[in-house]
Amino acid sequence: MSTYQPPLADIRFALYDVLEAEALFARLGFTDASRDIVDAVLEEGARFNETVLAPLNRIGDEAGCRYDKATGAVTTPPGFREAYAQYVEGGWPGLTAPPAFGGQGLPHAVGVPLKEMIDAANLAWGNFPLLSHGATEALLHHGEPWQQEVFLKPLVEGRWTGTMCLTEAHCGTDLGLLRTRAVPNDDGSHAISGTKIFITAGEHDLTDNIVHLVLARLPDAPAGSRGISMFIVPKFRVDRDGGIGERNGVRCGAIEHKMGIHGSATCVLNLDDAQGWLIGAPHKGLAAMFTMMNTARLAVGLQGLGLSDRALQNALRYARERLQMRALSGPKFPDQPADPIIVHPDVRRMLLTCKALVEGGRLLGCHAGALVDIIGHAPDAAEREQADALLGFLTPIVKACLTEWGVECTYHALQCFGGHGYIAEHGMEQLARDARITTLYEGTTGIQALDLVGRKVMQLQGAGLKVFLEMIESFCGAHEGDAALAEFIAPLRTKADEWQRLTREIGRRAMSDPEEIGAASVDYLFYSGYVALAYWWARGVAAAQASSQSEAFKDAKLETARFYFARILPRTLTHKAAIDSGAATLMSLDADRFDA
Structure with missing residues (x-):
């Protein structure tokens, strides 16, 4: 069975040494976010998750959710309901929510490591409160005052959960x-009719009510995306005064049988x-949807990070214990019948890849928060405007890269176990199965790439990219003689300069052939992700050297950064070559000749 120990030391390093969170929180007016309070939150969160x-x-994976066809009810795996009650009792649902609605008002940068820990500990369970945060953000930004009063407080308290009902x-x-x-x-409400699929936590037994945020069309809606409106559809009817009425006309028609996250209810509604x-206004539902979607995309990125870290922890433990063969340079443990597999270069390659992507990815995620x-x-x-442009640019990178790296890291970790990784005993195959969905829901990797290139770079003229490039140049200038x-x-x-040139070249080619955007998008996304992580690894080394961390910690950061720059950052060469090849290599073959 896999185990999990929250990485508090590296989380604190990311927050305090690299991001300088104490000074940031003070400057932003978070008077209750002192280091003592934040540390207490992190420690208690770690205890709860561990x-x-x-x-x-594993219980959730083996038992799964149960669906009662006669009633439409969904029962969560054993222990999930009791864990959720403890989660609510601890005040975790409202950690970063506004105090006006019952939240604690702590910084989102503190909520990020808590989310990472939840997803590493139990991704399927974490999906039940996941979209409550997106629903909260949508109501905060787009809801009427009575809607905020009636729906936000129980969502923030965790008495109700939320969903996002988009897909048909x-x-x-x-x-x-x-x-x-x-x-x-x-009475001013609307009668909503239709069927939605793939609804995470669309039905369950954890709370008394579920708040569905549903996209639908009004009778006079124009065609296409301009005719979409968003509606609050609670499981039990709720009037404008907060009174709870009869069961609403929304039922779970089935739950999906999935590759992974068996403990999470994926519903047909x-x-x-x-x-x-x-x-909000009629036909303006996309704005509210994107508020939810962007929140969810950042959250899903953290799912990939959490799974990567748990996989690494277990692979590292196994690599130190498992005895197989001798080191090529001679026995390292001559008193043992064989050396532990961590002495072998290829095992180290896999472990270091995971370590570099996890620790660098943690900085990327905390920065987004x-x-x-x-x-x-x-x-x-x-x-504020500059931060908004940068966050918009980074959101598809965080979502796509951290989840794709999650698939890579869980694969590497499973591989370290050999055949023992493929069987259920050690829990590694569950992590690999669970990781796969993170690259799909809340927008596939291809959709993130199109959002990055088509909207954040081309349509918005690279406003966020410019901010990031300025950050890189500022850092490099400050350490010019170091x-x-x-x-x-x-x-x-060099990579920052190349990133800028590559962006301009894609834009130039797209002016004569729009297919160039789609052809370049995924490679451009990964190119961007690897350069972004190079920046955070350089900053991480600088922060470590200037910190009071132990020499062992500093040395580990330095050597991992060297590994990243030498063995992972060169992946950008392949992505650049693919981009340079242009759209013709993808579009020239006629569709009817793929099976020729």
Whole structure:
């Protein structure tokens, strides 16, 4: 069975030494986010995840959720309900939510490591409260005052959970095709009818009510995505005064049988004249949807990170214990019948790859959380605008790269176990199965890539990229004469310059052939992710050297950064070559000749 120990030392390093969170929180006015309080939150969160959620991970995978066809009810795996009650009792649902609605108002940068720990401990369980945060953000930004009063407080307290109901059987990414209808009622509500699929936590037994945020069309809606509106559709009817009524016309019609996350209920929801309340203006539902979606995309990125870290922890433990053959340079443990497999170069390659992607990815994720805080609390409007552009640019990178690296890391970790990784005993095959969904839901990797290149770079003229390039240049300039960082500064600068040139070249080619955007998008996304991580590894080394961390910690950061720059950053060469090859290599073969 796999185990999990929250990496508090590296989390603290990321927050305090690299991101300088103490000064940032003070500047942004988070008076209750002192280091003592944040440390206490992290420690208690680590205890909850290690002792309560992690032991339920395998149970959830083996038992799964149970669906009662007669009633439409879904029962979660043994222990999930009790764990959720402890989660609510501990105040975790409202950790970063506004105090006005019952939250604790702590920085999002503190919520990021908690989310990582939950996903590492028990990804399937973590999916039940996951979309409550997205629903909270949508209501905060787009809801009417009465909707915020009635729906936000129970969501923040965790008494209710939220969902995001977008997908239909015939339309996923292309929401302009959706058919769910909303007909006005005399009381100001709407009657919602249609079927939604792939609804995470669409039905369960953890809470008394579930708040579904549903995309639908009004009778006078224009065609396509311009005709989409968003509605609040609770499981039990809720009036404008907060009164709870009868069961609403929304039922779970089935739960999916999946490759992984068996403990998470993925539901088909049937809406039959369900009472719903319009959020925002008619036909403007996409704005509210993207508020939810962007929150969810960052959260899913952290799922990939959490799984990567748990996989690494177990692979490292196994590599230190498993005896197989002798080191090529001679026995390292002559008193043993064989050496532990950690002495072998290829095992080290896999472990170091995971370590580099996990620790660098943790900085990327924590930085995204800090940007959310800056956007919401920085006193300077220009700083808020700049942070917003950067976060928009980084969101598809965080989502796609951290999840794809999650698939890679769980694969490497399983491989370290050999055949023992493929069987259920050690829990590695579950991590590999669970990781696969993270690259798919909340927008596939290809969709993230199109968002990055098509919208964040081309449509928005690379506003966020410019901010990131300025960060790189500022860091490189500040450490120009630092001999200890020279081996990282020069290649980082070179990659930043190449990143800029590559972006301009894609834009130039797309002016004559729009297919160039799609052809370059995935390679450009990964190129961007690897350069972004190079920046964070360089910053991590600089922060470690200037910190009071132990010499062993500093040395580990330095050697891992060297590994990253030498063996992972060169992946950008392949991505650049693919981009340079142009769209013709993908588009020239006629569709009907693929099977010729």
